[in-house]
Amino acid sequence: MTSEYLDLNYKPTKNDLNCLFYIEPSRGVSFEKAAEHVTGESSIGTWTEVHTASGSSMRKLRPSIYHMNKNKGLVKVAYPLELFEPENVSQIMSSIAGNIYGMKAIQNLRLLDFTFPEKAVKLYQGPKFGIPGIRKILKVKNRPLVGTIIKPKVGLPYKEHARVAFESWVGGCDIVKDDENLTDQKFNPFDKRIAETMQALDKAERKTGEVKIYMPNITAETEEMVERMEYVKKHNGKYVMIDVITLGFSAVQTVLKHSRKMNLVVHAHRAMHAALTRNKKHGITMLALAKLYRLIGTDQLHVGTAVGKMEGPAREVASIRDEITLDSVPESKDRLSQKWHGLKPVFPVCSGGLHAGHIPELMKIMGKNIVIQAGGGVHGHPDGTIAGAKSVRQAVDAVMAGPHNGDVPQCGTKTLKEYARTHNELRKVLETFGSYSR
Amino acid sequence: MTSEYLDLNYKPTKNDLNCLFYIEPSRGVSFEKAAEHVTGESSIGTWTEVHTASGSSMRKLRPSIYHMNKNKGLVKVAYPLELFEPENVSQIMSSIAGNIYGMKAIQNLRLLDFTFPEKAVKLYQGPKFGIPGIRKILKVKNRPLVGTIIKPKVGLPYKEHARVAFESWVGGCDIVKDDENLTDQKFNPFDKRIAETMQALDKAERKTGEVKIYMPNITAETEEMVERMEYVKKHNGKYVMIDVITLGFSAVQTVLKHSRKMNLVVHAHRAMHAALTRNKKHGITMLALAKLYRLIGTDQLHVGTAVGKMEGPAREVASIRDEITLDSVPESKDRLSQKWHGLKPVFPVCSGGLHAGHIPELMKIMGKNIVIQAGGGVHGHPDGTIAGAKSVRQAVDAVMAGPHNGDVPQCGTKTLKEYARTHNELRKVLETFGSYSR
Numbered sequence: 029m030t031s032e033y034l035d036l037n038y039k040p041t042k043n044d045l046n047c048l049f050y051i052e053p054s055r056g057v058s059f060e061k062a063a064e065h066v067t068g069e070s071s072i073g074t075w076t077e078v079h080t081a082s083g084s085s086m087r088k089l090r091p092s093i094y095h096m097n098k099n100k101g102l103v104k105v106a107y108p109l110e111l112f113e114p115e116n117v118s119q120i121m122s123s124i125a126g127n128i129y130g131m132k133a134i135q136n137l138r139l140l141d142f143t144f145p146e147k148a149v150k151l152y153q154g155p156k157f158g159i160p161g162i163r164k165i166l167k168v169k170n171r172p173l174v175g176t177i178i179k180p181k182v183g184l185p186y187k188e189h190a191r192v193a194f195e196s197w198v199g200g201c202d203i204v205k206d207d208e209n210l211t212d213q214k215f216n217p218f219d220k221r222i223a224e225t226m227q228a229l230d231k232a233e234r235k236t237g238e239v240k241i242y243m244p245n246i247t248a249e250t251e252e253m254v255e256r257m258e259y260v261k262k263h264n265g266k267y268v269m270i271d272v273i274t275l276g277f278s279a280v281q282t283v284l285k286h287s288r289k290m291n292l293v294v295h296a297h298r299a300m301h302a303a304l305t306r307n308k309k310h311g312i313t314m315l316a317l318a319k320l321y322r323l324i325g326t327d328q329l330h331v332g333t334a335v336g337k338m339e340g341p342a343r344e345v346a347s348i349r350d351e352i353t354l355d356s357v358p359e360s361k362d363r364l365s366q367k368w369h370g371l372k373p374v375f376p377v378c379s380g381g382l383h384a385g386h387i388p389e390l391m392k393i394m395g396k397n398i399v400i401q402a403g404g405g406v407h408g409h410p411d412g413t414i415a416g417a418k419s420v421r422q423a424v425d426a427v428m429a430g431p432h433n434g435d436v437p438q439c440g441t442k443t444l445k446e447y448a449r450t451h452n453e454l455r456k457v458l459e460t461f462g463s464y465s466r
Numbered sequence: 467m468t469s470e471y472l473d474l475n476y477k478p479t480k481n482d483l484n485c486l487f488y489i490e491p492s493r494g495v496s497f498e499k500a501a502e503h504v505t506g507e508s509s510i511g512t513w514t515e516v517h518t519a520s521g522s523s524m525r526k527l528r529p530s531i532y533h534m535n536k537n538k539g540l541v542k543v544a545y546p547l548e549l550f551e552p553e554n555v556s557q558i559m560s561s562i563a564g565n566i567y568g569m570k571a572i573q574n575l576r577l578l579d580f581t582f583p584e585k586a587v588k589l590y591q592g593p594k595f596g597i598p599g600i601r602k603i604l605k606v607k608n609r610p611l612v613g614t615i616i617k618p619k620v621g622l623p624y625k626e627h628a629r630v631a632f633e634s635w636v637g638g639c640d641i642v643k644d645d646e647n648l649t650d651q652k653f654n655p656f657d658k659r660i661a662e663t664m665q666a667l668d669k670a671e672r673k674t675g676e677v678k679i680y681m682p683n684i685t686a687e688t689e690e691m692v693e694r695m696e697y698v699k700k701h702n703g704k705y706v707m708i709d710v711i712t713l714g715f716s717a718v719q720t721v722l723k724h725s726r727k728m729n730l731v732v733h734a735h736r737a738m739h740a741a742l743t744r745n746k747k748h749g750i751t752m753l754a755l756a757k758l759y760r761l762i763g764t765d766q767l768h769v770g771t772a773v774g775k776m777e778g779p780a781r782e783v784a785s786i787r788d789e790i791t792l793d794s795v796p797e798s799k800d801r802l803s804q805k806w807h808g809l810k811p812v813f814p815v816c817s818g819g820l821h822a823g824h825i826p827e828l829m830k831i832m833g834k835n836i837v838i839q840a841g842g843g844v845h846g847h848p849d850g851t852i853a854g855a856k857s858v859r860q861a862v863d864a865v866m867a868g869p870h871n872g873d874v875p876q877c878g879t880k881t882l883k884e885y886a887r888t889h890n891e892l893r894k895v896l897e898t899f900g901s902y903s904r
Contacts, residue, residue: 071620071647075819076846076899078617080630085653086621111620113649116686118712123647126712126737129744130778130818179516182509182549183524192518209509209561211551215523248554249719250688274556274564276714281687299564303749304741306567311741311749340568380568381513408514461514 033067033105034060038092044106046094046143047124048364051101052136052309059096063103065133067091070124071111102140104364114148117277117320125312136309139316143364144323152323154371157293159353159397162327162375165266165293166202166239171428172396174420175203175241176413177379177403182209186216190224192413196406197232197240199417204229205401206245208271208299218244218256226263243269243295250279254286261290269295272321272329273304284325295377296326314340315348315363321374322352328375334393335386335464342393349376349394375399383408384423384454385463388439391427395436400424409453410460418453426454471505471543472498476530482544484532484581485562486802489539490574490747497534501541503571505529508562509549540578542802552586555715555758563750574747577754581802582761590761592809595731597791597835600765600813603704603731604640604677609866610834612858613641613679614851615817615841620647624654628662630851634844635670635678637855642667643839644683646709646737650694656682657697664701681707681733688717692724699728707733710759710767711742722763733815734764752778753786753801759812760790766813772831773824773902780831787814787832813837821846822861822892823901826877829865833874838862848894856891864892 040046053062068074071091089111095104113119125139155161163169176196178189193204204225212218222244232240246256246268253270260268268287272280280296287294304311314332321329331348332340351357351366353373359365376398378390383405390400402420409416426447430439441463448455478484491500506512509529527549533542551557563577593599601607614634616627631642642663650656660682670678684694684706691708698706706725710718718734725732742749752770759767769786770778789795789804791811797803814836816828821843828838840858847854864885868877879901886893 072618074617074619074842074846076842078842078845079847079850080617080622080626080845085623086618089621089653110652111647113651113686116649116690118685118687118709118714118717119647119649121712122685122709122735122737125741126646126709127740127818129738130740179512179518180510180524181512183527184518185523188518208564209549209557211554211557213551214548215527247556247560248551248716249556249723250716251720251723252554253716271556271560271564274559274714275716276556276712276718278686278688278691278713279556279716279720280714282689282717285687285689297560299560300567302565302568303563307745307748310745380565404512404514404516407516407518408512409517412517 035092038094040106048140050138059098139312141363155327157327158372173399175401176406179403179407181207186221190228194228195413199414200421201417203241205243243267247271267293272296273300293327295328298330331376333378383461384419384457387423391437415453419457422451422454473530476532478544486578488576497536577750579801593765595765596810611837613839614844617841617845619645624659628666632666633851637852638859639855641679643681681705685709705731710734711738731765733766736768769814771816821899822857822895825861829875853891857895860889860892
């Protein structure tokens with residue numbers, strides 16, 4: 029392959045989809061050559077000159093490497109939009125995140141970020157509800173939403189499941205969510221679980237006077253999912269949840285097509301993402317994946333916690349939050365800029381090993397526009413689920429009432445402990461799990 | 467989390483789905499503890515004891531760590547089948563390949579293999595056609611099938627596309643395949659491409675007297691794909707191709723549900739797999755993914771080349787071939803055993819930088835039951851596509867006529883060059899690209 033794509037004077041246009049890659053060439057391959065290979069294999073090239081490629085249509089489709097930083101391994105490539113079927117996420121990923129990972133010329137390769145131009149963004153609908161729509165449904169204007177995942181992850185019979193959900197709501201949770209590996213198993217069949225849990229929801233709403241949400245996991249083969257959505261709708265459900273990575277882009281697009289028509293809010297769980305995102309030199313960043321889910325329009329998305337049982341540094345988690353909530357994201361050293369042209373913000377969901385003691389630090393990093401999901405942190409409370417749910421709401425209340433820097437809560441461990449003196453459930457959870465500061 | 471799952475005396479039963487993991491604990495975490503964490507998070511556990519988990523149903527669902535090799539980082543876990551919705555691949559992966567990759571307790575984690583028990587295998591249908599069905603359609607009994615991918619990958623107008631396809635068939639290709647990033651773009655709309663290319667196919671069949679196959683890429687949102695399948699069927703197409711990784715498991719299951727009814731053969735391209743499979747310490751092996759595709763039933767699957775432009779050592783590629791073609795695969799040091807209970811063999815497809823010069827070595831490694839796809843190796847021939855297609859068929863003929871060890875061709879570079887003396891197209895390609903031996 030000849031040096032066909034390198035053009036450091038090239039200025040990306042409004043017809044380009046730009047990508048930022050980290051590239052580590054294989055031994056004996058120059059950085060420039062590896063970058064050329066990646067650019068060709070992700071667009072119009074192959075390993076040799078072909079006689080079939082000629083004419084003006086090929087010139088129009090040629091991508092340009094418009095930036096290279098060999099020391100940092102960074103390359104920016106502008107791809108003409110015409111290369112893509114613009115609303116077909118699978119096709120786009122088969123190009124810019126496809127064969128290239130398997131090429132001998134590279135040792136490691138990571139898609140760090142991409143920028144969709146305005147005309148591509150506008151082909152997508154984004155979230156139907158997002159933060160404003162969800163806050164309106166729940167009638168909660170300012171504080172983080174408080175949720176739990178029914179635990180154990182799997183194993184509860186459906187009546188037990190509904191009972192634990194009821195206790196979670198009554199204790200103060202806004203949201204109850206199935207876990208990512210609970211769908212339709214014999215010990216807890218989907219249809220019975222939904223019917224029973226929605227009844228528990230009615231009861232909890234009457235008892236508390238608050239709006240309550242249940243997010244049943246509909247993850248399955250596509251047409252089965254559509255049937256499950258219809259079933260949820262028939263039982264007055266307002267939400268569904270899906271495992272976006274293990275489903276795949278195509279099915280997620282199908283779910284969102286139907287959820288829009290049915291007026292269902294869609295929560296995106298990201299199980300398996302770290303198989304792709306965790307290695308800092310290879311794969312795809314969570315940032316890039318999160319952008320795709322905002323474009324195609326999930327209303328909520330797991331973004332990590334920066335505290336708790338899952339990996340993910342605070343800076344990275346906050347940068348994903350910015351990407352899915354701001355209307356304009358500036359370029360910085362490891363990301364490109366993106367304008368969202370009015371697409372609604374996705375509600376960032378923080379989940380993974382959280383308990384009340386984490387909440388001051390979590391809200392300091394993530395602010396108030398988040399959904400806080402605590403599973404073990406609720407059901408592992410020494411006094412059980414109701415007390416666990418209370419402890420999380422109390423921690424949120426404490427932080428909301430505490431000091432702020434502008435809009436960002438600054439509540440410290442001390443203030444939380446102070447608040448806990450008069451709030452038993454919070455006090456007990458702090459005694460059991462401790463409080464958290466960095 | 468207490469040590470709940472370790473039970474080295476446990477013998478897996480016919481009700482267990484067994485997994486083989488490579489685990490690298492994070493600093494300060496013992497191997498045993500990391501293994502416990504992985505086992506719990508992939509099934510019934512979370513980071514703390516919960517009060518909701520009790521009773522006999524939980525005991526029945528408890529997985530067992532039945533083997534550990536700390537030095538090699540290997541762990542075998544038996545999961546009771548009741549944990550899963552057995553035909554829901556997304557749900558299974560959300561369990562055994564889900565949240566676990568993102569846990570702080572592990573540094574690296576790789577799902578190396580898994581074994582489905584008989585009763586789970588029998589819930590799946592496997593390929594409708596597979597090797598025997600495809601050989602019957604093509605009326606080619608013994609030699610490898612010869613295919614090409616239209617090149618350049620994208621950029622040709624649809625009439626050019628059909629012309630290049632025609633030349634490929636006339637030159638001797640059995641199969642013509644779209645590339646993974648060509649679906650429905652403005653420069654080459656899906657409907658026009660299929661109509662025009664199927665006409666070219668008719669013409670090529672009449673001219674050669676051979677059965678010819680076109681594999682149009684239908685990769686898209688699920689319902690759009692079903693429409694594209696219907697369109698292909700209406701134009702007398704027999705095959706479709708899909709990008710299985712960028713689509714995702716759910717959509718692939720949907721495609722296969724419909725392809726069975728429509729009697730369409732399904733080719734699986736694996737673009738993006740190496741984002742998951744390439745790092746030897748993290749992610750998922752191609753072996754494990756290949757098993758899933760055989761279960762759900764793609765008829766063909768890219769398995770690598772062991773030669774050519776893509777990464778993947780010969781031993782690994784051959785082991786994937788065994789997995790998708792044998793009826794019983796024995797356990798070895800980095801894989802588990804698997805019985806396939808009569809599920810048809812998937813046709814292994816070798817593709818990625820191949821030309822005629824690679825074919826002796828390729829067939830020595832992979833045998834005769836393969837599809838050989840050469841893209842640049844056909845269209846990059848100095849005399850163009852027809853000559854390129856001829857050169858590949860000639861190389862296959864040379865190897866088939868050459869020495870064998872049992873059923874495995876043993877043709878060397880010397881025999882190939884000998885054959886090339888009387889076969890111009892082969893001779894020219896060897897002069898241009900060289901011949902290949904390890």
